[in-house]
Amino acid sequence: MSKFPNKRWDKITSNLAESFNSWVRKERHHSVIHFVHEHRNKLGTLLHKHAEEMKNWKQLVGPNIEKKLKENISRSLSMVVYPMTNKFLVKIGNANISVDLLARECTCQYW
Numbered sequence: 001m002s003k004f005p006n007k008r009w010d011k012i013t014s015n016l017a018e019s020f021n022s023w024v025r026k027e028r029h030h031s032v033i034h035f036v037h038e039h040r041n042k043l044g045t046l047l048h049k050h051a052e053e054m055k056n057w058k059q060l061v062g063p064n065i066e067k068k069l070k071e072n073i074s075r076s077l078s079m080v081v082y083p084m085t086n087k088f089l090v091k092i093g094n095a096n097i098s099v100d101l102l103a104r105e106c107t108c109q110y111w
Contacts, residue, residue, distance in 0.1 A: 021028065027038040059066050082089040090097040098107045 023042075024035070024039060027035050027042070030038060054062070057063070061069070078092065080091040082091070084098075086100065086102065088099045088101070090099055100106070
């Protein structure tokens with residue numbers, strides 16, 4: 001029996017291991033010291049590249065997150081939100097949805 005009752009965890013673990021193995025494909029055949037040195041250099045180069053790319057961002061978030069935020073904002077324009085005690089009532093057309101952010105509960109059952 002799997003140590004993870006939910007099969008999704010097996011896939012996440014497997015994908016994580018596969019991703020790491022793919023990342024260190026060339027380095028993993030070296031000695032431990034050489035592997036750590038090569039991995040550190042490779043990671044440092046990647047982090048520097050990402051830091052340089054971040055300098056071109058126009059917002060505080062990256063372009064992919066900015067696109068998702070804009071999509072969510074445009075989808076939410078038809079919603080009316082009423083604050084209640086520790087919860088929010090969200091009206092979407094004729095539907096009323098109760099949302100509790102602290103408990104991460106919603107009557108829409110999406111959470």
